[in-house]
Amino acid sequence: MSFILKPIDEVSLKLDIKEPCGVGEYKSHDLVVTWVYLPEPELKQLKEEIEAEQKRMMKAAEDLKEGQEMPEPKITDRSMCERLIKNIEGLLTDDGKEIPYQPELIEQLLNMNYVAVPLLEQLGTVISGQAGLEALAKN
Incomplete structure (x- = not known):
């Protein structure tokens, strides 16, 4: 068996x-979510961005004075999903017509806990770099 040395860009x-x-x-x-499959350098950069944002938010919380509000996070579950999801298949209207994927649907999906939990678990799998392994395990 041979292997074509060509990186994949989605899973x-x-x-x-x-x-x-x-x-x-x-x-x-069942939905099928197609995620951007980041090459290692981009995945590393994304993890560094997330870590830096977590540190920024922790510092903001520590420095928060009475009466002040926390700053809005720059990286959110929604922004990460919008950035990394290329497509979602299987979304239907009440009358059974397929809904074409648009990033604006992410907010609606994340507002449904029973959808948000498994979707965010998959997001974690993608960010950890394990999405390719999970795809193989399910086939």
């Missing part, structure tokens, strides 16, 4: 959504 992962629909009951839905 698609199945996202299992468990929609609550009664006491102890749920409907299972």
Whole structure:
């Protein structure tokens, strides 16, 4: 078996959504989320950006004076999803028509806890550099 030495630029992962629909009951839905697959130098830079932002926010919290508000974070779950998600397949309207992916949908998805939790878990997998391994494990 041979291997073509060409980096990939995206990876698609199945996202299992468990929609609550009664006491102890749920409907299972599958989406396919296509993520940007960052090469190692870009992944390292992204991790450094996240770490720097975490330090900035911790410093702001330490320096916060009474009556002051915390500054808005520059990096959020939403901004990271908008930056790294290329496509989501399987989103439907009430009448069953497919909804084409647009980054504006991220906010709606993150406002549904039962979608946000598995989506943000996948985001963590992508940022950790393990998305390619997860895709292989699911095939």
